[in-house]
Amino acid sequence: MKVSQYLLISVFLFLFLLNSESFGQSPPGVSEFQEAESDMRKIYVALSRLSFAVGAVSGLLGGLRVYNNWQMGRHHIDIQVISWFSACIFLATIGFFLSGLFGVPLT
Template sequence: MKKLLVVFLLIPATAICQPGITEMQEARSDLTQSFFSARDLSLVIAAILGIIGAVRIYHNLQMGRERFTSEVAAWFFSALFMVLLGAFCQAVFGI
C-alpha cells in the first residue's frame, strides 16, 4: 500500500520536471543570437574539410601511395556529417 502511495505521489513530480515548449523556444532564441545560421556554418566547415581533404589526398597521390581509399572515405564522410549536422540543427531548433 505504501509503495502504491509513493508511486502516485511521484507521478505529478515527474510530469512537471519535463522540459516544455518555453524551454525549446528559449534555446532557439539563444542559438539564433549566437549563430547567423547553423546550416551556413556547417556548409562553411564542410567546404573547409573538403578542401583540406582534397589537398591531402592529392599529396598522397603525388607521393605514390597506392592505398588511400580509407582516407578518401574519411574526409568525404566528415564533410557529409557537417552538412547533415547543419540540416539537423535547422530542423530541431529552427536556426
C-alpha cells in the first residue's frame, strides 16, 4: 500500500476513536429536561388543586353576579350563565389535561 493510503486510513481511525468517546454521553439539555419533568411531577398535585380552587371561586362569583343581575331586573342572563358555567367546566377539566401533559396518573 502507498503511504497516502496509510495516512488516510490512520486519519479515519483517529477520527473514529475520537468520536467513539462521546457515544456514551447524552445530548446536551437532556438532564435539564429530566430535572424539569421531575419538578413538574412534584408540583402536579398543587397545580390540579389550584385549578379546582380557582374553578370554585369563579363559580361562586359567577353565581353571585347572575343572582345580582336577576334581582336588579335584568332577566336576560342566559349569556352570563353559559359563560360562567363554561369557565367552571374548563377549570374543572384542566386537571385532566395537566395529568395527560405531565404523564401523572390521576389520584
